[in-house]
Amino acid sequence: MKSGDSVTIVVKTPxxxxxxxxxxxxxxxxxxxxxxxxxxxxxxxxxKIDNFFGAEVYIKEIKS
Numbered sequence: 001m002k003s004g005d006s007v008t009i010v011v012k013t014p015x016x017x018x019x020x021x022x023x024x025x026x027x028x029x030x031x032x033x034x035x036x037x038x039x040x041x042x043x044x045x046x047x048k049i050d051n052f053f054g055a056e057v058y059i060k061e062i063k064s
Contacts, residue, residue, distance in 0.1 A: 001061070003027065008060040009034065013052075019060065032059065 001007070005024045010017065022034040031040035031049070039050050046062025 001027065001032070007034070010056075010058055010060050012056040014054055022059075034059075 001024060003024050003026050007022050007024060009020050009022045025033045025035045030043055032043055033040045039048055041048050041059055046059040048057035051057050
């Protein structure tokens with residue numbers, strides 16, 4: 001994965017699950033930044049570092 005790649009972001013809550021497209025803005029040692037999102041994802045797991053209680057947000061290509 002590198003800057004400019006398209007990814008699928010999964011948002012899972014107790015009531016629903018959605019998938020949306022995103023573009024990798026940058027990657028550093030520990031985090032992946034997606035264009036338009038302020039909170040990064042962990043590089044090792046693909047999970048967003050801060051979520052609403054009960055929600056799970058992750059990059060599908062890394063989590064699978």
